[in-house]
Amino acid sequence: MVNLSKYRGFFDLPLTTRSRVAILVAALLLIPTYFLPLWNMTLYSNQFPDGLQLDIYSFKLEGGQSANRDDLQEINSLNHYIGMRPLLESDFSEFLWMPLVIGFFIIFALRSVVFGKMHNLVDNLVLFLYFGLFSLWSFYNRLYAYGHHLDPTAAVKVPPFTPALFGSKQLANFEVFSFPGPSSYLMVAFFLALVLALFWSRKGSAT
C-alpha cells in the first residue's frame, strides 16, 4: 500500500491570495463560453469558396447565416446524397448537460476561492481535466458516428469516414477544416490558470 499520509499536508495547504485571484479570473474566463463557439468546422469546395460554416457551441449547433445562405440546412441537404443523418440540435444531449457542467465548474472554482484549500483546487483541476477529455472523446465519437452510420440506400455510396477533429481532411469534394473555437481556448486558459494557481500555492500561503 502506498502511504498517502505524506501528501496530506499538501492537500491541506491554504491557497495564496495570488492563487485565489487566479482561480477567480479562471472562473470568469468560463462565462463567455455561453456565447462563443467551442468548435468550428468549415467546408470548402469549388462551389463554396467562402466555405460552409458550422459552429458548435456548448448549447447549440449553428450554421453560417447570411442573407443568401443557411449553411446548416445546406450541409444537411448535401449530406443526404451520401445518406448521412441530418445534423439536428435535438440529437445532441451534450447541449443539455454541457452548459450545466460549465456552470458547475464556475461555482466549483468560486468555492475554491472561498474555502481556499489546495484540495479544493485539485478537485477543480482533476474533474475539469476529466470533463475536457470526456468531451473531446464524445465529440470524436459523434464525428465517427455521423460518418459511419450511412443509409445503405443512399444515391451516392461513399466509404465510411471520420471528419478531422483537428486540422483538415478531404471528404468527397469538400476539404473540411475543423478547429477549436474561442470557447475551447477559454477552457484551456481556465485550466492553465488553475495550474498556475496550484503552482503559486505549492508551498502554502507563506506570504
Place this chain on the structure above:
Amino acid sequence: MSKKRKLQWMAAAVCAAILVILSLYSGCARKPRVQRGDVASSAVATYVAPGDMDEFYLFYSGGHSGQVYVAGVPSMRHLATIPVFTPYPATGYGFDKETKAMLGEYTWGDMHHPALSQTNGDYDGRWLFVNDNANNRIARIDLRDFKTREIYGPIPNVSGNHGSSFVTPNTEYVLAASRFSVPLPMGTYAPIDQYAGTYKGVVSGVSVDPKTGKMNLAWQIITPPFNFDLGSGGKGASEGWAFWSCYNTERATGKLEVTSTQRDRDYIAAVNWKAAEKATGSGKVKDLGGFKVIDPKEVPGVIYFLPCSKSPHGVDVSPDGKYIIGSGKLQSITTVFNIDKIQQAIQGQKFSGNEDGIPVLDYNAIKDAEVNVGLGPLHTQFDDQGFAYTSLFVESAIAKWKMGTWEVVDKIPVSYNIGHLCIPGSDSMKPVGRYVIALNKLSHGRHVSVGPSQPESSQLIDISGEKMKLLYDAFTEPEPHYAQMIRVDRLKPIEVYKKEENTNPNAIWDVKQAGVSRSGSNVTIKMIAVRSSFEPTAVEVNQGDFVTVHITNTEQTTDELHGFALNAYNINVVVDPGETKTIEFRASKPGVFPFYCTNFCSALHQEMQGYLLVRPGGGAVPRVAASR
C-alpha cells in the same frame, strides 16, 4: 532571475504561444478561395476591340426559355436570341400566321441539346436542330437566316424527348428518345404499379430530307421502361450506330433519387440504325400510336445494352468514332468502350444477361479503360490534340485526360457545378479545340445580385496550352444545357431577303398594290412597310370581321426592320427587309386602334403609324376615340 523562474516563464510563454499560433493557423487556413482569371492575359485573349469580330459562333440551348441564344466567342457577347418554342415579341415570333402554326398549341418548350447538321462528319453550317424535352418535338433552325423553319412533333410514342437532337455523320437522322417512360400508345392508362412491365420507352431516328431539311420519324425501337438520357451518333469506326445512356434500369417508381440509384451499373443503349432502317423497310414492325415500331424481341441485332457505371448521364463518341465514353454521374469514373470490342462481343455473343430480350454485353469484354476523372462526371468533349475533357458536376471542375493513356493530366475548378461543356467541333469528326465553354448550373456570388432568379454562368476556358486557363465569366438567362460552336467563316447568313427570292403570293412591292379587299366578313389587307410609313395608313373594318394583314417590308438594306404592332389586339410582328408576314385576327373590339412600327427604323420612326377603325356592330358598343 533564477534558472527555475526562467524555465517557468518559458513554459508559460510556450503555452501562450501555442494558443496564439493555433488560433492564427485555424484562421489562416480558412481563407476564401475564389476562382479568378489572370486579368492581363485573359483580357487580351477575350477582348474583341470595337469594330473587330469574334472567331466563333456559340449556339446555346435556352433550356425552358424555349429559345436559342447566340453569342460570339471569345468575347462571349450575346448577339441574338433565336426564338424556337416560345413566342418572342422582339422578333415578332409566334404572332404571325406561319410561326403561330408552327408553335401549335404550345407556348413553351424545354430545349436541351442543339446539334449542328453534318456532312461527312463535319459541320456543314446548314441547320441547327434543337430538342424539346417537354412536348416531344424537334425544331430546325435554318442557319441561312437564323430562323426557326420547322417544328416537328410531337413525335409519336416519344415521352420526354431528352436524348435528342444529336445527329448522325451525314445528318441522316436526328436522334429522339423517351426520358419518361409511359404506357404506349400515348393516351393509354395503366396504374403506376405496372410500371416495370407495362410502361415502355422508345429510341428513334428522325430522318432529315437532305434538300429541304424536312423531318420525319423514320424508325423507332420499343424498349424497357428505362429513362433514356443523352445520345450520340456513331461516326467513323462506329458509323451506323447510335448511342443513348439510360438510368433507372431498376425500372423503379416513386422517389427516383433513391429507388433508381440502387444498381451499380446502368446501361448505354447501342442501336444499329442500319439494321433498324432495314427492319422498318422490310415490314418487321408493328403498329403503335400510328407508327411502325420495332420490337427488339422480334428483330434481334438492332439494339444492345452496354453496362455503364451507375446512373450514366453523358455518352459521347470520340472524333474517330472508335471510343464511346460513358460517365456514371454517381461514381468517380468515366468508362471508355471500344467499338471494335463491342462488335466482337456481339459476334461472339459475349452477353451477361438480357433486358426484355435485348442482350446486355459483357462489361469486361467491351471496355478499354476506366478513367478516374473525379466526382460526378457528366459529359465528355474532345479537342484536336487527342485530349478529352470531362465535366465534373459534384467536384465543380473539368478534368482533362489523354486518349490512349487514359491519364488525367489537368483539372480546373469552375464556378459552379458544371453540366455540359462545349468545344468547337467536338461532336464532329473534325474537332477544332482552342476553347472549352463550361456551362455551369449555378452562378451564385459571381455577378452583382439580381434577386432570387439567377442567371446561368458560362465560363470561357483556354485549352490551347498544357494547362487549362480561365478566361471569362459570362451570364445568360436560364438555362443553357448543351451548346454548339462553329467557326464564323463556316456560316454565311443573309441579312436581307432579296425581292426576287420572295415567293410569298401576298408580297407586294409597290404602294399602288396596297389596299383592302373584302369577301363577306373576311377582310384582307395588303400592306407595305417602308421608311417611314405604312400603306394603307388607315383601314376600316366592321366589328366581327376576320382580318388578314399581309405586310411586306420592301426595304433591301440590312437592319431596316419594321415592326407592326396593333394596340389592344395583342399583336406585334417584326418584318425583315424583303420579307412578307401575315397576321390574322377577329376585329372583336370596336373603336379606333393605332398601329405603329415597334422596331426603330429611321428619323421619322415615331411617325410610322396608322389606324384600324372598327365600326361597332349592332350599335350597342360605344365608340372609343383614338388618342393622338
